[in-house]
Amino acid sequence: MSETKNPLGLTSIPSVSSEGLVPVGRRTSLRSYLAALWGRRHFIVAESRAKMSSSTRKNLLGYGWLFLNPLLSVLAFWFIFGFILQTSRGIQNFLGFLVIGVFFFGYTNRCMSGGTGAIRAGASMIKGFQFPRAALPISIVVRNFLDFIPTLLVMVIVLAVVPPLEVVTWRVFLIVPIVILQTLFNVGLACSLARLGHKIPDLTNFVAIAGRFWLYGSGVFFSIEGRLSGHPALLEAMQYNPMHAYLTLARDCLLYGADSDPKMWIVGTVWAFGLLLVGFLYFWRGEENYGRL
Amino acid sequence: MADSELQEPNIIAENVQVRYTVNTNDPGSRATGIRRLTNKIVGRQGQTTVRALRGVNFVAREGEMVGIVGANGSGKSTFLRNVSGVEQPDRGRILVRYQPLLLGVSAALQPALSGSENVRLGCLAMGLSPEEATEAFDYVVELSALGSAIHRPMGTYSSGMGARLRFAIALAARPKILLIDEALSTGDATFAERSERAMDELLAEAGTVLLVNHAAKVIQELCTRAVWMHRGEILMNGPAEAVAEKYRWWAWNVAKGKEDIADKLLADVVSNAVKEEINILEPELIKNPIPRHAARPSKKKAAPARHVKRQDTVDEVEETPTPMLAAAEEQVWPKSFDAEMPKAKFPSLPKPASQAVSAPRITDSPPLRLNPSKKRVVLRAANPSDRASSVAAADDFTGRRLASRARQIADERYEERQRLRQEDDSPVVHQDSNR
Numbered sequence: 063m064s065e066t067k068n069p070l071g072l073t074s075i076p077s078v079s080s081e082g083l084v085p086v087g088r089r090t091s092l093r094s095y096l097a098a099l100w101g102r103r104h105f106i107v108a109e110s111r112a113k114m115s116s117s118t119r120k121n122l123l124g125y126g127w128l129f130l131n132p133l134l135s136v137l138a139f140w141f142i143f144g145f146i147l148q149t150s151r152g153i154q155n156f157l158g159f160l161v162i163g164v165f166f167f168g169y170t171n172r173c174m175s176g177g178t179g180a181i182r183a184g185a186s187m188i189k190g191f192q193f194p195r196a197a198l199p200i201s202i203v204v205r206n207f208l209d210f211i212p213t214l215l216v217m218v219i220v221l222a223v224v225p226p227l228e229v230v231t232w233r234v235f236l237i238v239p240i241v242i243l244q245t246l247f248n249v250g251l252a253c254s255l256a257r258l259g260h261k262i263p264d265l266t267n268f269v270a271i272a273g274r275f276w277l278y279g280s281g282v283f284f285s286i287e288g289r290l291s292g293h294p295a296l297l298e299a300m301q302y303n304p305m306h307a308y309l310t311l312a313r314d315c316l317l318y319g320a321d322s323d324p325k326m327w328i329v330g331t332v333w334a335f336g337l338l339l340v341g342f343l344y345f346w347r348g349e350e351n352y353g354r355l
Numbered sequence: 356m357a358d359s360e361l362q363e364p365n366i367i368a369e370n371v372q373v374r375y376t377v378n379t380n381d382p383g384s385r386a387t388g389i390r391r392l393t394n395k396i397v398g399r400q401g402q403t404t405v406r407a408l409r410g411v412n413f414v415a416r417e418g419e420m421v422g423i424v425g426a427n428g429s430g431k432s433t434f435l436r437n438v439s440g441v442e443q444p445d446r447g448r449i450l451v452r453y454q455p456l457l458l459g460v461s462a463a464l465q466p467a468l469s470g471s472e473n474v475r476l477g478c479l480a481m482g483l484s485p486e487e488a489t490e491a492f493d494y495v496v497e498l499s500a501l502g503s504a505i506h507r508p509m510g511t512y513s514s515g516m517g518a519r520l521r522f523a524i525a526l527a528a529r530p531k532i533l534l535i536d537e538a539l540s541t542g543d544a545t546f547a548e549r550s551e552r553a554m555d556e557l558l559a560e561a562g563t564v565l566l567v568n569h570a571a572k573v574i575q576e577l578c579t580r581a582v583w584m585h586r587g588e589i590l591m592n593g594p595a596e597a598v599a600e601k602y603r604w605w606a607w608n609v610a611k612g613k614e615d616i617a618d619k620l621l622a623d624v625v626s627n628a629v630k631e632e633i634n635i636l637e638p639e640l641i642k643n644p645i646p647r648h649a650a651r652p653s654k655k656k657a658a659p660a661r662h663v664k665r666q667d668t669v670d671e672v673e674e675t676p677t678p679m680l681a682a683a684e685e686q687v688w689p690k691s692f693d694a695e696m697p698k699a700k701f702p703s704l705p706k707p708a709s710q711a712v713s714a715p716r717i718t719d720s721p722p723l724r725l726n727p728s729k730k731r732v733v734l735r736a737a738n739p740s741d742r743a744s745s746v747a748a749a750d751d752f753t754g755r756r757l758a759s760r761a762r763q764i765a766d767e768r769y770e771e772r773q774r775l776r777q778e779d780d781s782p783v784v785h786q787d788s789n790r
Contacts, residue, residue, distance in 0.1 A: 078364045078414050078635060083450035087440020105479035109463065112476055116467035190462030191480065192440050192454055353442040 087192065089349040099194045106197050110205040128212040136161055136220050153285055158221050158317045163282035163309050165217055169210045170248055170305060171273050176202040177252025178259035178269045181352050188352055195352045196345055199252035207245055214241070221316060231319040237312060243334040244308045250337030253345040260352060280305035301325070304333035362416035365532055365563040366438060366455070369635055370447035373408040373433055373587075407433040408444065409587040417561040420554065422574030422595055424567075424602045425584035426609075431567045434584070435534045438565065450635070453562075456481070456530035458522065466510035470501060470520060473509050477521070481528035491527035498549055499523035519546050526553050531562040551577065552765055559764035571603035576772070583624070590624050 090098070118124050136157075144157050153159050177199045181188070184198040214237070222230065259265045280286075280303055290297040300306055307330040314322040380400040394401060408430045415421050423431045436442045438449055439457040463480035464473045474495045478488035496505055499519045509517065525533070533554070554564055554577075568574055574581050574595055581598035583591040591598045601624060608617035 078367055083364065083367060083452050086438065086449050086451045086455065087443060101482065101484075102479075104485050105463075105476075105482075108476050108479050112465045112468055112472070116465045119467055186462035187480075189436065189441055191457060193480070193482070350443050353436070 087350065087353075089346070092343075092346065095194055095196075095346060095349075099196055099200075102193055102197050105193070106201045106204055110201050110208055113205055114208055128209065129216055132165065132213040132216040133220070135164070136216070139164070140224075153288075155317055157224070159285075159313060160283065161217055161221070162312050162316060163280075165210075165213050166244065166309055166312055167277060167280060167282050167305060169206060169213075170244065170251070170308075171277070172206045172209075173203050173248040173252050174255060174273055175266070175269055176206065177248075177255040178266050180252065180256040181260040182263070195349055196253060196342065199256040199345065200249060203245065203248045203252050206248070210241075218316065233315040233319055233321070236315040240308060240311050240315070240330070243330050246334040246338045247304055247308075247330075250334070250339070250341035252341070254337070254341035257345045257348045260348070276303075276305060279303060280309060282309065302329055304330060304337075307333070362418060363452070363561075364414050364416050365419075365452045365561075366413070366415040366565075367450040367635060368411055368413040368434075368438065368447070369449070371408050371411045371413075371434070371437060371444045371449060372406070372446035373430075373437060373442070373444050374404050374406045376402055376404050379403040407587055408437070410447070411584075411587070411589055413582065413589065413592075415563045415565065417563065418558050419580055420558055420564040420566060420578045422566050422568065422578035422581040422599065423584060424569070424571060424574055424581060424599060426606070429584045430587040431584050432536055433587075435536055435565060435567060438532075439534055451532060453531035455532035455534050456525055456528060457534045458525050458536060464509060464521070467508060469507060470505040470509050470512070471496075473520070474505070474524060474527075477524035478527055481524065483528060495520075495523040495527045498526060498553060500545055500549065515546075522550060526557070530557070531560065533557060533562065533564045535564065536567045552769065555765035555768045559768065571599035571606070574599045585621070590621075 089095070115125075118127060121127055123130065139160055140157055143160060176183075180199045180202050181195070187193075187198070188195065218234070218237075255265070255269065259269075279300065281300075286297065286300050286306060290300065307326045310326050311322050311330060314320050314326075378399060379402065381403065411430075411434060413434075423434070425431050433442075435457060437444050438451070439455045440449075440451075441457065463477055465476065468476070471492070474492055475485075475488050478491055478495070479485070483491060499505070499516075499522070501516060501520060504512065504516060505520075509520070512520070557564060566574065566578060578595040578599075580593065581591075581595040581602075582589055583598050583602050591601065601620070605617055605620045605624075608614075608620065
């Protein structure tokens with residue numbers, strides 16, 4: 063591509079047609095982005111399972127730990143709260159209350175911390191090949207979901223077998239929509255935190271502390287209604303806490319066999335779909351930046 | 356370069372500039388005042404801006420294998436990362452015909468899993484569907500030549516075996532544009548033969564390969580063209596033999612500590628270097644791009660040539676043989692220079708399926724895809740002798756593949772390369788031919 067001088071002394075520059083060529087690595091329209099993401103669904107699942115199995119394969123018991131781990135946690139809670147402290151804090155079936163709170167909250171909490179570091183953890187993949195980056199936070203949620211399924215099974219079985227028996231009604235099946243709502247909420251949370259965490263790496267430290275506040279604010283160890291009855295304004299605000307809604311719904315259907323307050327359902331649904339939409343759009347808008355670390 | 360300009364471009368890089376802001380503990384660039392105090396508190400020492408690419412203009416065409424040589428830190432890898440779309444350049448833009456594939460599948464692989472599980476995972480990561488991954492499995496095993504080692508955990512592989520597996524997985528995705536960053540140097544002779552063959556097939560399918568390698572010999576043997584990058588700029592661009600030879604001579608002198616000779620050589624090359632510029636002709640298709648900000652005007656964009664500025668559709672131009680061009684020539688340039696003029700090639704060949712390329716799916720899987728159930732990938736003209744369309748109709752993966760026409764073309768290319776290795780004085784494409 064050398065220069066050619068024409069009689070007027072002007073340099074002519076070689077021309078190439080850009081017909082049929084497209085800019086590389088640009089953010090695509092939302093529709094094709096979603097389509098590409100859907101095309102990668104097999105990879106997301108395969109990658110989550112591969113990560114899971116490569117982490118369990120090192121252990122002698124392998125997949126057994128997926129069930130043993132929650133079982134041992136329940137045992138620990140029973141030993142401390144039921145056997146040594148013998149506390150119930152005025153809550154019916156306190157062990158079940160606690161177990162549901164800890165496991166359901168742990169699911170979201172792990173998605174939160176995992177999502178914050180998702181871009182950083184997937185840096186080598188981002189530099190390696192081209193794919194919709196939203197696959198990273200989503201695969202974090204998928205991995206935690208796959209971890210959560212055996213936990214949920216263990217929890218339901220333990221609650222059904224261990225002495226302070228739960229009231230089993232048809233409402234047990236409501237746990238399925240509850241888990242779905244919570245998972246959607248987690249996807250939105252992971253996506254929005256992934257972009258924030260990429261912008262501000264220091265957020266990882268903050269998220270750990272915020273998670274602890276959230277833990278106490280969601281009534282994992284105690285009933286918010288009981289504790290905050292002196293502060294009606296605070297209690298009212300707490301009602302809109304999504305985790306509190308999910309925990310209340312899960313406890314009502316698994317433990318007490320009671321109908322939940324419809325307000326809880328509304329709060330849970332609005333949070334799930336709202337954060338999913340906002341978080342995903344927010345993540346998608348930053349698509350081009352994630353390659354720079 | 357008249358010969359290669361007949362080919363359609365696959366990659367166009369226009370004035371690509373990249374700079375990184377990085378931490379440094381160089382005392383010279385220490386901050387002052389308040390800045391210094393805050394740096395002290397957070398434990399930082401100062402920041403500096405590195406210009407990794409300083410305005411790279413580059414075109415790679417169909418069927419070209421371009422070698423990139425240059426010292427460490429000259430911006431080769433950064434350029435490949437930008438071409439692959441992993442990073443966005445700070446200035447300038449990069450246009451591609453197909454999604455380039457950086458040989459970086461290793462990021463998706465898990466050392467604890469066996470080779471065969473990793474083949475599946477890697478194929479899915481490259482965007483294949485599960486069925487396609489199953490089909491491609493035999494091909495990967497054959498190309499990587501791992502034998503029974505494919506069932507052992509990947510963590511137990513030697514570095515050469517790992518590199519072979521990664522290369523085979525990347526090729527199983529059937530990329531049209533492959534970017535290789537010093538990956539092939541670890542394979543043994545058998546694998547070198549197979550990988551060359553695989554890349555020849557890719558080139559025969561109107562693909563493009565960019566190869567970064569320090570061994571000038573590899574570049575000379577494999578590539579049709581070479582580019583010498585130095586401090587983020589392209590110093591030389593020409594036939595592989597010449598460029599690699601000069602680079603090798605320079606690198607040898609630097610290595611031997613003969614700085615004065617090396618500097619003289621470099622000064623000579625720099626003085627001869629032509630700052631390349633490209634005039635990108637924009638068809639209407641690109642003016643209406645899918646990502647709505649894709650047409651973000653780059654600041655130093657060259658104005659489109661006068662005679663194509665107002666061209667509306669491709670078809671119109673094909674029927675009337677560019678009357679405006681003829682008029683312009685008669686006004687400004689004497690007729691005797693007609694042959695020398697760079698031909699305004701733009702509306703040469705309407706590509707029937709080019710809408711599919713500029714349809715809003717850049718991040719979609721690479722176009723050539725062996726999925727007999729849904730033939731969604733015929734991007735180029737449905738010419739029966741064209742490999743892309745003939746393969747899309749094939750039923751089984753490896754059988755047809757071996758019998759395919761691309762195999763023949765690859766053979767021809769291979770023989771030609773052998774012939775070229777013997778007789779040195781036959782330049783394939785020569786950039787300075789008309790200077």
